[in-house]
Amino acid sequence: MSGDTSDSSSYFDGREPDELIRALVEKSPGTDGKTGLGLHFIDLKSNKVFIRAMPTDAPSGSTAVACGNHVYVIGGIRENDANLRDYDEVNDVFQLDLKDLERGWRKTTSMLFPRAFPLVLAAEGKIYVFEDMGSESFGEVYDISGDIWEPLSPPPEAIDLCVPVLDSSRSRILVHCNANDTLYAYYYDRKSWVCLEQKFCYWSDSAIIVDDVLYTVIYNYSGKFRSLEAYNLLDKKHLPVKWSSEFSVNPPPNGTLYRLGNGKLILGWVNLFHKRFEYIRFNIWCNEQGGIHAAAEHQFAITVPYPEDVSSIWLF
Numbered sequence: 001m002s003g004d005t006s007d008s009s010s011y012f013d014g015r016e017p018d019e020l021i022r023a024l025v026e027k028s029p030g031t032d033g034k035t036g037l038g039l040h041f042i043d044l045k046s047n048k049v050f051i052r053a054m055p056t057d058a059p060s061g062s063t064a065v066a067c068g069n070h071v072y073v074i075g076g077i078r079e080n081d082a083n084l085r086d087y088d089e090v091n092d093v094f095q096l097d098l099k100d101l102e103r104g105w106r107k108t109t110s111m112l113f114p115r116a117f118p119l120v121l122a123a124e125g126k127i128y129v130f131e132d133m134g135s136e137s138f139g140e141v142y143d144i145s146g147d148i149w150e151p152l153s154p155p156p157e158a159i160d161l162c163v164p165v166l167d168s169s170r171s172r173i174l175v176h177c178n179a180n181d182t183l184y185a186y187y188y189d190r191k192s193w194v195c196l197e198q199k200f201c202y203w204s205d206s207a208i209i210v211d212d213v214l215y216t217v218i219y220n221y222s223g224k225f226r227s228l229e230a231y232n233l234l235d236k237k238h239l240p241v242k243w244s245s246e247f248s249v250n251p252p253p254n255g256t257l258y259r260l261g262n263g264k265l266i267l268g269w270v271n272l273f274h275k276r277f278e279y280i281r282f283n284i285w286c287n288e289q290g291g292i293h294a295a296a297e298h299q300f301a302i303t304v305p306y307p308e309d310v311s312s313i314w315l316f
Contacts, residue, residue, distance in 0.1 A: 126188070
């Protein structure tokens with residue numbers, strides 16, 4: 001689907017953007033050897049994909065985040081043959097107003113530091129950016145209303161972060177240290193760090209919180225999907241997960257957990273061989289024994305046809 005319109009609901013076939021799954025998509029290298037980005041909206045009811053082109057100067061290696069009616073694409077890399085690494089990290093920030101699609105993308109205030117593949121999330125009108133791949137600065141925060149970036153105070157010890165998770169009910173961001181499995185919380189209302197657990201567990205590149213329970217995906221050493229890991233944030237204890245109905249497909253390690261609401265989750269990924277987006281939808285709830293019950297709604301993956309040049313996808 002192409003063309004701009006100021007009416008977002010007409011562009012998305014009568015659906016509002018917040019009813020659709022957002023995804024930042026990286027395209028396979030073209031004849032010039034360069035990759036490109038696209039912003040996609042996936043409608044699971046109709047299995048349609050609505051595509052918004054990215055600016056031609058948008059770098060690869062970026063991260064997307066939604067805040068209110070806007071989508072921001074942050075950081076990335078650009079080729080530079082003069083650099084020993086053949087690329088430079090950038091501090092670019094692009095913004096798209098979902099209520100005014102006719103305006104298109106615009107470049108907004110840049111970050112304080114260049115960052116490739118930054119870890120990003122939004123909370124209460126601010127965007128929090130954490131280091132990844134050895135940035136000069138641990139992190140920074142963007143106040144959207146004030147249009148200003150400020151440094152983010154680092155934790156009490158140097159930590160190699162896994163993907164952060166927003167715990168909005170407690171005004172905090174949970175981060176996991178890859179090196180020693182420490183679980184930290186950054187309380188953004190008082191700008192302070194607290195260590196929640198010295199030895200947490202394995203944490204994959206995708207995690208979400210549902211009803212005070214933190215979920216992440218567990219894979220075995222060969223990269224095969226094993227189960228979900230569940231952790232009660234109130235009692236600070238791990239919960240057993242029992243599947244009443246399973247699925248026969250094996251989701252790849254780069255799958256993304258996404259919360260649909262009402263106890264429903266999906267685990268989605270790109271099938272590079274068949275050139276399509278695939279996902280498993282399942283329900284979760286607490287059982288009478290104090291554990292977590294999980295049930296897949298279907299045995300095989302649901303597929304959404306995708307352009308053949310898609311190589312990676314990140315749901316947000």
